[in-house]
Amino acid sequence: MSKKYILLVLFSICFLGFSQSKKANSKFKVIAFYTAKNDQAHISFVHEANKxxxxxxEENHFVYDSTSNWDNLNAKFLAQYQVVLFLDTRPETPSQHEAFQKYMEKGGAWIGFHFSAFALxxxxxxxxxxxxxxxxxxxxxxxxxxxxxTSAVLRVENQDPITKNxxxxFSSQPNEWYRWENDLRKNPDIKILLAIDESSFPLGTGPKAHEIWHNGYYPVxxxxxxxxxxxxxxxxxxxxxxxxxxxTLSYTFENKAQNQLIINALLLFGNSKK
Structure with a gap:
């Protein structure tokens, strides 16, 4: 047996051992669902998120996977993961709806971004x-x-482990800000963590007048x-x-405070027991 072959075998053993150890030491697993087909701004965000x-x-010792196959939103697949992310859209079929609801009701965790809440x-x-x-x-x-x-000044509304540090x-990255049908302040189940600070107004540049907000309360x-x-x-x-x-003219993850919020939530949800 040549020395070169022995060295190759030893290297392979060491590498595989490192990979298995790294996987074994992972605290939890995260799965991100995305579509990345409609609206260049959302596509840009998904690509940025998946980087x-x-x-x-890697820095926080958990596993991150992503998929554009929404049929993976089923009980068997979700059982592998402690946290689910919706990066841009939402599930659309009845079976996907049912699987996600049961996952959450059984103690699963979820973080949704921007368009994942859109419904009209x-x-x-x-x-x-x-x-x-x-x-x-x-x-x-x-x-x-x-x-x-446009960027907005965001205000912490309620203290929570997710808003720690x-x-x-703080000033956000540029974003398209949404207004909703329901007043979340009137919902006892909802805890608002960040809202747009009044110092942000007027918010938006138009050109349409209704695309510029001059006052109001907007939880984000x-x-x-x-x-x-x-x-x-x-x-x-x-x-x-x-x-x-x-x-792409701006990037969502180039903001220390926003990133801290997301990391806080991931570690809180991922390390908690169902």
Whole structure:
């Protein structure tokens, strides 16, 4: 047996041992579902997320997987994971709806971004899932949004492990901000964590007048006390639509405070027992 062969075998054993040890030492597993087909801003965010989360997973010793196959939203597949992410859209079929609801009711955890909460009748994403939009998210239908994507000053509304080490107010990355049908302040199950601070107004640049907000109360991050869940309105990168380049002009994960919020939630949810 040659020395070269022996060295190769020893290297393989060491490498495999390291990989198995690394996997064995992982605290929990995260699965991200995405579509990444509609709206360049959402596609850009998904690509950015699928680069950022693996780095965070390595630093914090958990496993991050992602899939665009929403049929994986079934009991057998979900049983492998402690945290589910919806990066851009939501599940659409009755069987997927049922699997996700049961997963959450049995103690699973979820973090949803931006468009994952969108629902508007007479659109491609109608409000046809009452449990998700009303009982779970509490927001109901989409109401309106600001344009174009702009930074906002966000204010911590309630102290929570998820807001640990966040400043009382901070400036966000540029985002398209959503308004909702339901007033989340009136829902006893909802705990609002971040809202737009009044110093942000006017928020948006138009050109349409209704795309610029001058006043009002707008929650952007919240949790439902009955579940291990977090909704984050951020997730819409600024894109150069006007010149036809579709170039990404801003990145969601280039913000220390926003990132801390997400990491706090991941570690809280991932390390908690069902």
């Amino acid at each position: 950022w989360f693996p780095k965070i997973a 009748n007479d659109s491609d994403y109608p409000q046809n899932w009452n449990w998700y939009h009303n009982a779970f998210l509490g927001s109901g239908e989409y109401g309106s949004n600001t344009w174009r994507p 966040l400043p009382k107010t 991050v919240w949790t439902n006390k009955n579940y291990k869940m977090l909704y984050i309105n951020m997730g819409h990168n600024d894109i150069d639509y006007e010149h036809g380049t579709n170039k």
